[in-house]
Amino acid sequence: MLPREFELIARHFAPLAGQGSLGLADDAAILAPPAGRDLVLTADATVEGVHFLASDPPDTVARKLLRVNLSDLAAMGATPLGYLLTVSVPRDTMPGWFALFAQGLAQDQEEFGLHLLGGDTTSTPGPKSLTATLIGHVAPGQALRREGARPGDGLWVTGTIGDAALGLQVLQGKREDPTGFLASRYRVPQPRLGLGLHGIASACMDISDGLLQDSMHLCRASNCALTVDFAAIPLSAAARAANDPAAILSGGDDYELLLSVPQANEPAFLAAAANVPVTRIGRFAHGKPDVTLANPPGAPFQANLSGWSHF
Ligand SMILES: [Mg+2]
Numbered sequence: 001m002l003p004r005e006f007e008l009i010a011r012h013f014a015p016l017a018g019q020g021s022l023g024l025a026d027d028a029a030i031l032a033p034p035a036g037r038d039l040v041l042t043a044d045a046t047v048e049g050v051h052f053l054a055s056d057p058p059d060t061v062a063r064k065l066l067r068v069n070l071s072d073l074a075a076m077g078a079t080p081l082g083y084l085l086t087v088s089v090p091r092d093t094m095p096g097w098f099a100l101f102a103q104g105l106a107q108d109q110e111e112f113g114l115h116l117l118g119g120d121t122t123s124t125p126g127p128k129s130l131t132a133t134l135i136g137h138v139a140p141g142q143a144l145r146r147e148g149a150r151p152g153d154g155l156w157v158t159g160t161i162g163d164a165a166l167g168l169q170v171l172q173g174k175r176e177d178p179t180g181f182l183a184s185r186y187r188v189p190q191p192r193l194g195l196g197l198h199g200i201a202s203a204c205m206d207i208s209d210g211l212l213q214d215s216m217h218l219c220r221a222s223n224c225a226l227t228v229d230f231a232a233i234p235l236s237a238a239a240r241a242a243n244d245p246a247a248i249l250s251g252g253d254d255y256e257l258l259l260s261v262p263q264a265n266e267p268a269f270l271a272a273a274a275n276v277p278v279t280r281i282g283r284f285a286h287g288k289p290d291v292t293l294a295n296p297p298g299a300p301f302q303a304n305l306s307g308w309s310h311f
Contacts, residue, residue: 005121012102013085018115020082029117031082037137040078044069048127052187053171058097060187061130062104068208069134070112070191071255075206077144077198078136080112085119086131093128112193144197144204149222149260153202155282158192158257158273160236161211165251166244181238189255192276200268203260210250214258215282215291222260225287231295234279245297260284 009024017024020031033039044065048054052061066083073080085105089097109115117135149155167186170177177183197204203222207214211233219226233248261269261280270278282294 008098008121012098013116013119013121016102016105016109016116018082018117021115021117024116024118029082029084031117031135034081034137036140038140038143039081040073040076040136040138040143041133042069042072042076042136043131043133044072045129045131047129050127054127055171056187057104058100059104059107062101063108063188065130065132066105066108066112066114066134067189067191068255069132070108070114070193071189071206071208073134073136074191074193074195075144075204075257076136076138077142077195077204078138080114080134080136080193082115082117082135084117084133084135086129086133087119087121088124088126088129090125090128091123112191139198142198144201146203146205146218146221148202149218149224149226149284150202150262151224151284151286153224153260153262153284154266154280155215155218155226155228155284156201156257156259156261156269156278156280157207157211157234158259158276158278159190159254160234160239160277161207161254161256162233162239162242162244162248162251163236164189164253164255165210165247166239166242168251168253169244169247175242177238179238181236182242185236186253189253191255192257195257195276196272197259197269200265200272201259201261202265205258207254207256207258209252211254211258212249212291212293216289218258218260219284219289219291222284223289224284225290225292226282226284227292227294228282229294230297232279232281234277234281249293
């Protein structure tokens with residue numbers, strides 16, 4: 001039976017609350033924005049069976065919920081501040097699930113420097129549904145946007161691509177993963193916060209729906225053509241061994257950054273990203289928004305720009 005809501009909040013969520021939350025005891029939170037900063041807001045919902053598996057540990061479900069939102073803040077060049085949390089779970093959810101879920105939240109609050117401001121907890125006849133609304137901040141006019149790529153700019157990615165899509169296949173029993181690396185990349189993505197790319201990157205977004213589809217989003221927002229070199233896409237050893245072009249090009253859940261960088265800014269970019277692996281995988285050009293794949297994988301794979309879509 002679901003512990004009573006007040007008891008649940010006091011026990012598991014109040015310890016996560018920070019400045020502005022009023023101890024989760026009032027009707028709403030009061031947030032004083034940092035002086036001279038713009039607020040940056042983002043929300044992501046995760047649903048059991050759609051975004052995470054019933055077998056995923058509750059602490060990693062919590063961490064992924066924060067991290068997919070933190071990745072959006074990273075894509076905007078923002079610094080995290082706090083978040084609102086809405087938890088809808090079946091009545092028979094065990095207290096132990098809440099304890100582990102809150103433990104995961106606490107771990108990543110500590111790691112990324114944010115705290116709980118408020119939210120809501122309800123029961124639902126459907127699967128678990130967890131929504132976080134993150135609040136970050138940025139200097140006015142310094143947010144990174146998707147619209148600034150120009151012909152000649154390089155297309156760059158952080159980290160490695162395709163691991164999370166392969167990790168999902170592992171958790172679905174479709175693939176081997178002796179080290180657990182791929183599954184961990186699916187369950188706990190790494191948001192690339194704090195790179196300081198204002199004035200260096202001309203456009204930025206995070207890769208959530210697949211490399212090709214998200215590249216197309218940058219093309220459209222910036223009104224440029226783009227060539228992506230399949231052979232240049234950075235792969236982990238596990239992804240290279242898996243040899244699955246569809247997972248690399250159209251798999252979702254990478255939560256790496258996809259950036260355009262003018263050639264003149266490359267030294268500054270490499271200096272700013274000194275602690276994160278970055279790889280140039282393409283170049284923007286004059287032309288209608290379109291993605292061309294250079295050095296494509298052999299048949300039978302067909303380049304698919306649609307990637308992942310819910311509808
Ligand atoms: Mg995003």
